[in-house]
Amino acid sequence: MDIGVLVKASLDGNMIRADPDGRINIENTPLLISEYDRNAVVEAARIKSEVGGKIYVYTLLTWGPTKKKKKELENVVREALALGGDEAYAVVDDRVIPCDVTSTAYILSNLIKKFGNPELILAGEASMDMLSSQMPIRLARHLGYNVVTFARKIELSDNKIRVTRDLEDKLEVVETSLPAVISVTGEINRPKLPTLLQIRKAFAKPFKVVGLDELELEDTGRKISYSDLRLITITRKNVIIEADKLEDIADILIDKLIEEGVVRV
């Protein structure tokens, strides 16, 4: 059975750049594979090891400018291929940038139907940057698939799929039938960094980049777009306490905390 995995090249939360007016400077903020999309790829690889088939990696570049960001998207795709993907398909097109979740779901559904059309599609529970958790359900609606969110465990048997959902106050075991889209939590497995050999092999795997024209799409299906993205400023003292001996560091730290009035001795 073939499996699709959605991966997103997300803004790196620890490398956010902002303009002097506080607006996030997307162009100069690097992109990384979204943390829990790695779990989705690794889960796909686990399922493939049981049932066989191919793993398709799908992505769409949501942040621009495309010229600069395309390279970063390629690195994200290579990482997904190194973690177990077999083939990758990406949409890169100036017309969709900046892309919101409604248009991304719409465009990805067309990409998926055109290339591979797998019966099972996995995604991370939320992207690292926009965190909205809408993608799996919106995509499933376009594809006409069933959809289950926040999977901590996935079990396949025949045409059925059993999913343990990790909710705030309970685990909920549910069953649905294929074809399906499933979003996975960060706890479903523990991805390791890909090995050098895996990375090298990833470069030999098929990777196709298309635009809207190749998907024969005229409209992006966009519903709403942010009007502004602002960085929250952090003002901390950023003092690194240094001394030759750990005892001295401890003493200095204790003194500071007493001085700040946060610890009493």
Next chain:
Amino acid sequence: MKTVIYGFSTEDLLDGLGLAQRIRELSGEELETFGFIVGAEPDVDGFDVIYKMGYAPTDAISKAILENISDTDIFIGPATKNGTDIATRLSAELDYPMITEVVDVDKVDDEIILKRQIIGGRGLAYYKFVTPITLTVPRKKFQPSKLDKKPEVKEVSIPEAKIRIIEELPKEKGEVDIEAAEVVVGVGRGFKSKEDIQMAFELAKLIGGEVGCSRPIAADFHWLGEDRWIGISGKKIKGKLYFAIGVSGAPQHIMAAGDAKIIVAVNKDKNAPIFKYADYGVVADLYQFIPVLIDRLKKRRG
């Protein structure tokens, strides 16, 4: 405007009502409010009608909402996992835009602006309010003013759906309230085993605090209860001191300590992002430094 507020408890409905009232205040438009409560009894006024239904899979819930209420302008649900799931099903079905976890609503140049956190709390995204729309609201962000409109309560049946619940396994309820603690010692993946966390408890006891942790320590390893999980999807730290040990400083974690007066970080990697978010940093192996710190604190106390 026709507003549908759904949830799993009276509190969920109140949170949604608070947001709806805020939108009405700024837009000046009257709202017709419908409640939809799942698996609980409603105990709330201020709605025209409240529908209630037994607990069911999320696809059945969204289907029931759509079957019973049409032409909705605004859906509001809780920003929980199931709340978000249902919100997205409604939005996908009707092709509505959706904004999750609205933390603030403002009026700027005659336009209503909704704000939500992005990038684990490092940023805020602003959206112009449009209708129709679906919104989710975090717990206790918007307090509703009291309304005495007594709702009519209608019971609805659970429709057929594509997902079937096989089993529910409740999670253990924790007893610690780290959100109320003045001092929290945070445990991260720098700790190698569950036993080693004893060190953090000892330090917390000495400085008068509770122990909290990063998501993997609670959700993945289960070394500590989920009530101690700090972060965007866990608890917030609001006290005087957050003392993070072996925590790398992902925004999804550390931004939840944004209200702490002082942040201390102990990490062996001098390039760990946590130092950017800290007032005082110690670059050291926690296994060497924390015992020394505990020892010095004890010595001072004599």
